[in-house]
Amino acid sequence: MECKLNRIHAELKRQSNWGKDILKIDTGNEETEKIMDQLKKKLTFKKEQLQQLVDLVSNFKNLEQQILKLKYIDGMTLEGIGTKLNYSTHYIKVKHAEIMRRIKFAERLKVRG
Secondary structure, eight states: OHHHHHHHHHHHHHHHHTTOOOOOOOTTOHHHHHHHHHHHHHHHHHHHHHHHHHHHHHTSOHHHHHHHIIIIISOOOHHHHHHHHTOOHHHHHHHHHHHHHHHHHHHHHHHHO
16 A cells, blocks of 8 residues: 555656646645544554464465465465466465465454353
8 A cells, every 4th residue: 555655656746847847746735634643544454454464464374375375475376376387277276265264263262262
């Protein structure tokens, strides 16, 4: 999300260099400040989620770690992961389902205390 915001900011800056006022933001505007605060909170939350995901993925090793990283961090499909790692799509789907069952089982144990 931060990368997306940076790209948008860079694009707006680039376009403003053309002399075009595509987007005008009144930084003193209360509504604008409210929106910016909400976006900052959302960005902070997303960063925390991403860090939790990275921490979770790091608990796995080898192929399982690669599958989780490619799927949830890099955003690839299971089919794409199979192609990239030279495994059949079916094998990757079965392996992914197994990993998810283990994660859900661990979450249930954590909730029980």
